[in-house]
Amino acid sequence: MIHKPLFLFVISLTIFQLSTVYAQQKNRSEAIIxxxxxxxxxxxxxxxKKVGMVVNQTxxxxxxxxxxxxxxxxxxxxxxxxxEHGFRANASNGAKVTDEIDPETGIPIISLYGKKRKPSKADVDAIDIMVFDIQDVGCRFFTNINTLADVMExxxxxxxxxxxxDRPNPNAYIDGPILDMKFKSGIGKFPIPATHGMTIAEFAQMINGEGWLSAKRKCKIKIIPVKNYNHDLYYELPVKPSPNLNSQASVILYPSLCLFEGTxxxxxxxxxxxxxxxxxxxLKGKYQFSFKPVSIKGMSELPLHQDEECFGLDLRNENLDSLHAAGRINLQWMIEFYKAYPKKEKFFDSSQSKAMGKIxxxxxxxxxKKQLTAGMSEEQIRKSWEPGLNKYKKMRTKYIIYP
Structure with missing residues (x-):
């Protein structure tokens, strides 16, 4: 005979275990795929089919x-x-990558960040279909969307x-001014905001729909969309998207901190x-926290302020959930550092940096740059972005796959 308290305990435990299993199954079924x-x-x-694959470590x-x-x-x-960075992500930012044979598979690797940015006719003639599978981080100045356009071309x-x-966008918000095409470059090819709020597949549809390929060509695309995803979900990347985005914190902070590459x-x-x-x-004496950039092969061989002590902010303990929920680029850090920097005329001197380009x-x-030097507030700067952003948001609705 089973004791009544023991019997009730067993029943309760069984119910708990079953509910736990059900919850786990429910979570798995609703997980992002x-x-x-x-x-x-x-x-x-x-x-x-003979398949070509545009891929990297992600x-x-x-x-x-x-x-x-x-x-x-x-x-x-x-x-x-x-x-950029190569198939195995072992090349530094901006470094030219050569063609090679992948030692692990024996498959030819054709670099799209070396002598050419676009697959040649011979490259494409050798295949029946192209597959694009790369994790993006949702920024205009992250070069994956440029590679996407070149491959589509x-x-x-x-x-x-x-x-x-398709893969989720970890920074799926819309913010920043629309690119003035006078400043079109390798880190900005399209009239979109700094963070465009789209996945790679959605962006491909925009490229087609807005006629951004030469001669307004359209690329025939087939999309395998992400399951159980919407743009408001927080998504933690399972693999670092580039050598210098090596943590979830760096991915979330990237839209705000990359602007400092122009300073x-x-x-x-x-x-x-x-x-x-x-x-x-x-900034010595104005901040307590410090770090010293050094040459690191495969990440940054010639970093700004190499072998010099830098003083400033440590943002590693920022609340990532809050940053994601804010859905905007943080301009306060830029305003703060401009005010703190003793030689204002040198603040936007990016000539020493080998990474990106001008602000x-x-x-x-x-x-x-004029707004910052004039001492305008974040609200005033943001107000100047609104007309372009409103127009972009309306245009974007034609191409989104996810709510």
């Missing part, structure tokens, strides 16, 4: 590189196309289809905590 992870949705489409199925997974499933991968010119395995302020390149700290030697190219206009 990337396009790449939905192998059953596109594997039959790739069977018996291109995973589960925890395994998608190239390896698809090869093991019998997909004929003829060539790999590597973006090559596919449209050669009548090849592009299969996009004399270091964002931590040359440390193992890039895009989570800010500082400069000239005009990063922010997208020549007004921001």
């Amino acid at each position: 990337t396009g790449a992870d939905q192998v059953e949705a596109y594997l039959p489409y790739l069977k018996n 291109s995973i199925i589960g925890k395994k590189l998608s190239v390896d997974s698809l090869r093991s499933l019998g997909i004929n991968i003829k060539s790999i196309f590597g973006p 090559a596919c449209s010119e050669n009548n090849k289809e592009l299969l996009i395995l 004399i302020i270091s964002q931590g390149r040359g440390t193992y905590m890039p895009f989570t700290v800010l500082g400069a030697p000239a 005009e190219n990063l922010i997208g206009n020549d007004l921001f």
Whole structure:
């Protein structure tokens, strides 16, 4: 005979265990599922085709590189196309990447960040279909959307289809001024805000719809969308998207801190905590926190203020949930550092930095610098962005896949 208290305990425990299992199953069923992870949705489409893949270290199925997974499933991968930093992400920011043979698979790797940015006719003629599967971070100055456009251009010119395995955008908000096309560059090719609020697949639809390919061509695209995703969800990246975005904090802070690449302020390149700290030697005595950039192969060989002590802010303990929920670029740090910097005429001197470019190219206009030097408030600066942002948001609605 079972004791009544013991019997009730067993029943309660069983109910608890069952409810826990159900909750886990429910959470799993509602979890974000990337396009790449939905192998059953596109594997039959790739069977018996010669496949080209635009991929890097973020291109995973589960925890395994998608190239390896698809090869093991019998997909004929003829060539790999590597973006900035290369297929295995072992090249520094801005470094030219050469063509090579992948030592692990024997597949030719064609660099799209070396002698060319766009696959050649011969490259595309050698395949039946192109697959694009790269994690983006939602910023105009992160070069993956440029690579996307170049690949779409090559596919449209050669009548090849592009299969996009979509991934969430960890910075899926819309903020910053619209790029003035007078400042078009390698870190800004499209008339969009600094953070565009779209996934790669949504952006591809915008490229087609707005006629941004040459001669207003359209690329034939097929999309495997992300399941259980919307733009308000907080998404933690399973793989670092580039050598200098090596933590979730750096990914979330990147839209705000990358603007400092157009200044004399270091964002931590040359440390193992890039895009989570800010500082400069000239700020000694104004800040207690310090760091020293050094040359780090594969991350930053010639960082700004190399081997000099930089004084400034440590942002590693910022509340990432709050930053994500705010849905805006933080301008207060830029305003604070401009006010604190002793030699104002040197603040926007980015000539020592080998990373990006002038503030005009990063922010997208020549007004921001004037606004900052004139001492305008964040609210005043933001008000000047509103007409362009309102127009962009309306245009964007035509291309979004997710709520």
